[in-house]
Amino acid sequence: MKAYVIEQFGEPSVFKAVDLPQPGLPPGHVLIRVAATSVNPVDFKIREGAVKGISPDFPAVLHGDVAGVIEAVGEGVDTFKLDDEVYACAGGIKGLGGALAEFMLADAALVARKPLSLSMRQAAALPLVSITAWEGLIDRAKVGAGQNVLVYGATGGVGHIGIQLAKWAGAKVFATASSEEKMAITRELGADVAINYRKQTVEEYVAEYTGGKGFDVVFDTVGNDNLQTAFKAAALNGTVVSTVSLSTQDLSLLHVKGLTLHLVFMLIPMLHEIGRAHHGEILFKLAQLVDKGKVRPLLDSKSFSFSEVAEAHYHAESGQAIGKVTLEQ
Ligand SMILES: NC(=O)c1ccc[n+]([C@@H]2O[C@H](COP(=O)([O-])OP(=O)(O)OC[C@H]3O[C@@H](n4cnc5c(N)ncnc54)[C@H](OP(=O)(O)O)[C@@H]3O)[C@@H](O)[C@H]2O)c1
Structure with missing residues (x-):
C-alpha cells in the first residue's frame, strides 16, 4: 500500500x-x-x-x-x-x-x-479532539446545567469541541480567543460570552462575568504556564481540567481555593x-x-x-x- x-x-x-x-x-x-x-x-x-x-x-x-x-x-x-x-x-x-x-x-x-x-x-x-474534550468535561468535570464553564483555546481543536459539549451539557459557556475574528467564531459555536484574553486580564474577566467569584469549571487546553491563569479563573471549590501539564507548577492556589485538577491524556487506551x-x-x-x-x-x-x-x-x-x-x- x-x-x-x-x-x-x-x-x-x-x-x-x-x-x-x-x-x-x-x-x-x-x-x-x-x-x-x-x-x-x-x-x-x-x-x-x-x-x-x-x-x-x-x-x-x-x-x-x-x-x-x-x-x-x-x-x-x-x-x-x-x-x-x-x-x-x-x-x-x-x-x-x-x-x-x-x-x-x-x-x-x-x-x-x-x-x-x-x-x-x-x-x-473530530476523533482525537472530541474524545479529549469529552473525557475532560463530561467524564471528569461532569459539567451540567447551571454551571459557568470557561474554555481556554476556544477556537483550537480541543477547545471548539469543548464549547459545544459544555453547551450541550447545559452550561453557560465563556470562551477565550486572541482576535475579534476568533471571538465571533466562538459565538457561532455556541459560546455565550467571548473573551479576548489579550485585552483583558484574568482578574478583569473574572470580575466582569462572575462578580469576582470565578468559574465553576475551567477547561484549559493551553496548559503549562496558563495553568496559573486557569487556577486564578476558577471559583472556590471549582474544577480545572487541562490537556497539557508537562511543566513544574506551584499548586498553592489549588490548595487555598480548594480546587480539583484533572489532567486528561487520551492516548492512554491506545498506548496501554x-x-x-x-x-x-x-x-x-x-x-x-x-x-x-x-x-x-x-x-x-x-x-x-x-x-x-x-x-x-x-x-x-x-x-x-x-x-x-x-x-x-
Ligand atoms: N493530553 C491529551 O490527551 C491531549 C489531547 C489533545 C490535545 N492535547 C494538547 O492540548 C493542546 C491543545 O490542542 P489543540 O489540538 O486544541 O491545539 P490547537 O488547535 O493548536 O489550539 C490551541 C489554541 O490555544 C490558543 N492559545 C495559544 N496560546 C494561548 C494563550 N497563551 N492563552 C490562551 N489561549 C492560547 C490558540 O488560540 P488563540 O490564537 O486564540 O490564542 C489556539 O486556538 C496541545 O498542546 C495538544 O498537544 C493534549
Whole structure:
C-alpha cells in the first residue's frame, strides 16, 4: 500500500511517500480504507522528536485521526461490516500504525460509524479532539446545567469541541480567543460570552462575568504556564481540567481555593490497551450529537491532500490555522 512515513525526526520535509506491506488483520480489528485524516499537535510533536517515548518505530506512519470505509473485518468483530463508513482515533503512536496510508489497521473497540451528515474530511477532524474534550468535561468535570464553564483555546481543536459539549451539557459557556475574528467564531459555536484574553486580564474577566467569584469549571487546553491563569479563573471549590501539564507548577492556589485538577491524556487506551471501548462509545454518542446539529467540526480554510502532508504540518504548526487542518486522499 502507498503510505507517507518518517524515517527520522525533523522538519515536515522528512515525510516520504513509500510502498509498505498492507497490515495483517488480527482478531478484534478492522482494516480501514483511509479517506481522510487530520493533524493534531501530537502528530507534529512526534514528527519533530519532542515525544520520543510515544513515537512509533521507523518507518513510522503517523496520524491518529481517520475517516474511511471498512475494507476487511477481523475474527470476532460483529459491530462492523464491509463498506461501513467509520471514524476513529486509532494509531500513529508507539506500537500502532497511523492514518497516513491507503489502509489503517484499527482495534474495532476504538472505531464508530461516522456521522451521516459529515463528509470524510469533516469526520476526520473530530476523533482525537472530541474524545479529549469529552473525557475532560463530561467524564471528569461532569459539567451540567447551571454551571459557568470557561474554555481556554476556544477556537483550537480541543477547545471548539469543548464549547459545544459544555453547551450541550447545559452550561453557560465563556470562551477565550486572541482576535475579534476568533471571538465571533466562538459565538457561532455556541459560546455565550467571548473573551479576548489579550485585552483583558484574568482578574478583569473574572470580575466582569462572575462578580469576582470565578468559574465553576475551567477547561484549559493551553496548559503549562496558563495553568496559573486557569487556577486564578476558577471559583472556590471549582474544577480545572487541562490537556497539557508537562511543566513544574506551584499548586498553592489549588490548595487555598480548594480546587480539583484533572489532567486528561487520551492516548492512554491506545498506548496501554485499557479502556478502548470507551473511546468507541464516545465517538458513537458524538456522531448522534453531530447528526442532531449539536456539534460540528471547525475546519481551517486551507485543505490538503495526503501528498501535501508536509505543507499541512507546516501550516498546522505555524499557529495561523483556525480550527482543524485536514487531509484527504
Ligand atoms: N493530553 C491529551 O490527551 C491531549 C489531547 C489533545 C490535545 N492535547 C494538547 O492540548 C493542546 C491543545 O490542542 P489543540 O489540538 O486544541 O491545539 P490547537 O488547535 O493548536 O489550539 C490551541 C489554541 O490555544 C490558543 N492559545 C495559544 N496560546 C494561548 C494563550 N497563551 N492563552 C490562551 N489561549 C492560547 C490558540 O488560540 P488563540 O490564537 O486564540 O490564542 C489556539 O486556538 C496541545 O498542546 C495538544 O498537544 C493534549
